Amino acid sequence: MSEQKIDWQKYLIVFCITALLFITAGYLSNHFSNKKISQLKDIQDKISIDILSSETQFSLLSELSCKNVSGSLLSGELDNLGRKLEWGDENLSDNETLLYLKKYYFLLEIKDYLLMKRISARCGTKAAFVLYFYTTLEECDACGKQGIVLSTLRDQYPGLRVYSFDSGIDLSAVQAMVQIYKIKDAELPVLVIDDDLLTGFRGVEELSELIEKSFKLQGIEESL
C-alpha cells in the first residue's frame, strides 16, 4: 500500500488561523478588562465629586442646617467600589492601573472618614466608624476572615462605616494612619473603633457589642 502525503501548507494555514483567533480572544479579553477599569475610574470620579460636594456643604454649615448635609449613600458606594477593586485585583491583568486606583480609593476613604466624623460630631448623624487594616504583602488568613465578618456587620448596621486599608501600601496618607495608630508592629488584622486598637481576628459577637457601644456613646440607639 502507498504512503500518504501530508499537506504541510494546510497545517501552517490552520496554525495561522488559530493564532489569529488567539490574538482576537486576547484583544477581546483586554478590551473588556479595560472597560471594567474605566468603570472603576468612573465610580471613583463620582465618589470624589460626592465627597467634594459634601465637604463644600460642610463648609457652608454655618449658613445651612444639618439636614442639608448628605453622605449616607456614599458609604455604600465606597463599599461597592472596594469590592470591585478587590475582584479586579484577582481577575484583571492591568496591575499598575489597579494599584493607582487602590491608592485613590484609600484617599477617598480617608477623606470620607474625616468628613463623616466631623458631620457626625456636629450634626449627631447615626454613624459608628471602624478602621480596618489588613495586609496583602504576606499571607493573612485572618484578614480574609475579618473582611467577611465586617461585610456582615455592615449589612447588619446601616449606620456603620467600615474603612479598610492595606497597611503595606506605598501611600503617605495611609502610612500616616499606620503611624498614628501605631500598627506597624501589631498583629494584623487591626481594627480601630472609637480610638481603641484591636489586634488579631475579632468575631461577630465581640464586634457587635463594641459597635453598639459606639452608637450609644454618640447618644444614638441603633434600631436593628
Add this chain to the structure above:
Amino acid sequence: MVSPGDIILNIVLFFSVYVQVFFLVTFIENRKKIIVRNGKIKLKDYPAVTIIVPCWNEADTIQATVRSIFDLNYPLDKISVFLVDDGSTDGTWNSIQKFSQRQNVRIFRKTNGGKHTALNLGLLHVQTDFLACLDADSVAHPESLIRLMSWFENYPHLMAVMPSIVVKNPSNIIENAQRAEYYLGVFIKRMLGFLGAIYVTPGPLTVFRKKVFDDLGPYRHAHNTEDMEIACRMQKHHYPIEHCNDAYVYTEVPSTIYQLYRQRLRWLYGFINNTIDYRSVLFKKKYGNFSIFTLPAGIISILAVSFFLGNAVYNFAEFISSKISEFSLVGFNLANTFSKFDFFFVKFNFIIFTTLIIYVVITFCIIFGRRMALGKGGLPLDIVYFFSVFGIVAPFWFIKAVYNTILARAPGWR
C-alpha cells in the same frame, strides 16, 4: 509574572483550538465531496459479504439486529450471517437458534473469551472477499450495506469502510446527549476519512476486505477495544479506511450516567493504551495525518479535559471552602450570597473566549454531522444535553482512564 501552569494551560488551549480549526478547514476544503443519498442505489456488481454478529448476553436485542440484516437492500444470496454466541448466560443462544434453519445463517457457540475471540472464530470460517462485523446491540439501516459497498466499487484501493453510527430511539437526557455526540462523531469521522486518518473501525457494520485479516492477522484483545487496534494496525500498514457518512446503523447507547461512564472509560482507556502500543507511529511523516494529526489530537483532548477538570475542581473546592469558612464565621447570610450580583463581576477573560470558540465549532460540527448522516438540518436541542452531560461527566472518565493507565488497571467490558 506568568506561571508555568498558565503557560501549559495556554499551550493546551491553543492546540485544542488548532484541532477544531483543522476540522473546520478540512470541511471547507472538502464540503463539495460530501454526498448524502436519500434513495435506493444500485451497484454494477454485488460482491458476497459475510456479516459476523458476536453476541454476549444480548437476548433482548439480537432478534432486531438479525432481522435488520435480512431487511438490507442487498441480494440475500450474497450475504452470509455468522451468529457467534460468546458464552452467554442469558437466552441469547436460544434466540439465535431460531435463525439456524435459514440457508445463509451459521451459528456458533463458544466459551466466553471476549468480543475479539468471537470475531476471530467467525473470521476462521469466512469465505467471501468482504466481511463486516455487526454488534448485537445495533440495527442496520436497509440501505447501509449497499452504500458502504458502493465505496469499494468506486474506490477499489479501499480496505475498510465504516458507516455513520446514530443513536437508536433515545428516550432520556443521557441518550439524547449521546445522540448529539454521535452526530459529532459522524462529522469527525468524515473529516478523518478525508485526511486518511481514521483511528477506529467500529463494531456496527464496518466492512473490510478479507485481505486485511489475511495479511495483518486476526483481531486482538487490545485493551477491550479491538476495533481501534485493527484500525491502528491498518494505518500502520497503509491500508486505507474510509467513512461512508450516509450509510447509517442505529445503536443502543447507555441509558444511565454510570453505564455511560463505564463504556467511555473503556473506550478512552483503549485509545490511550492503543496509542501507547502504537507510539512508534507517532509523528512519523510516512504514516500521514494519522500519525501527525489524529493521535496527537486525541492526546491534546485528554490533556485539555484533564486541565479543565483540574481547574474546575480547584475553583469549586475553593468556593466551597470559602462558603464553609463564611458560614462558620457569620452563619448563613443570604445577603452575602445573592444580593450582590453585578454584571461587573462576570468574567470575560481569555480562557472564556477561547473556550467559547471551541464550543461554537463543536456546535457547528454536531449540526453538520447530523446533516451528513441523516440529511436533516436544524439546531437540535440535544446539543444542550450534550454540553451539560458531557461537560460534567466526561472529565471523570478522562481522569480515571489516565489513572487506570498509570496503574495498569484495565476496565471491564460493562
